[in-house]
């Protein structure tokens with residue numbers, strides 16, 4: 218991916234975001250673009266930085282580690298958007314600014330404990346909600362959401378900022394709308410004013426129409442990824 222393609226892709230993503238905001242009567246500054254740089258090298262991330270991106274999403278702690286070591290954290294925001302394994306929790310606390318994938322009380326407790334140990338003053342987190350009931354996917358069931366929110370309210374270092382969803386993939390972005398709408402309802406009911414992390418390359422417009430405040434966009438910015446084992 219060269220600089221020119223990246224620049225063109227980025228402007229077209231920004232235009233889609235702006236159009237969706239316009240159509241739904243929202244301001245463009247209400248939607249944060251997270252550039253999902255997973256599988257792409259530090260060199261590519263550096264090009265994206267030159268193109269004006271400062272917020273990056275990674276789904277694996279180990280992969281992010283090398284990039285963050287090389288590119289630093291100064292002036293950048295690194296978001297963990299993938300499932301967090303318990304043996305990677307400490308590294309995640311050391312590396313990331315925001316974690317989108319908190320999905321159990323156990324993980325939340327571990328994160329809080331490690332923040333205290335690492336003298337990390339504050340860690341912003343989102344709860345990943347499983348709206349599809351797919352056993353392969355991570356995320357907390359809706360029935361567990363309220364207890365987890367209540368549990369997080371008692372923590373000192375973790376700051377619950379919002380909810381995240383990774384719906385099943387549909388070719389037609391309209392098919393994803395009910396998931397986005399449901400997450401928005403849950404936010405209104407249980408976490409008024411919270412962020413909604415939802416929408417990817419092919420369905421970001423629908424997500425914004427349904428209230429997304431953070432969109433996680435990889436392919437539309439960086440091009441197709443080589444297949445990687447899940």
Ligand SMILES: *Cc1c(COP(=O)(O)O)cnc(C)c1O
Nearest residue numbers: 253276298417418433434435436
């Ligand atoms: C890879 C990934 C994305 C970005 O997907 P694209 O379709 O490439 O935009 C968003 N969210 C999560 C959780 C991901 O793993």
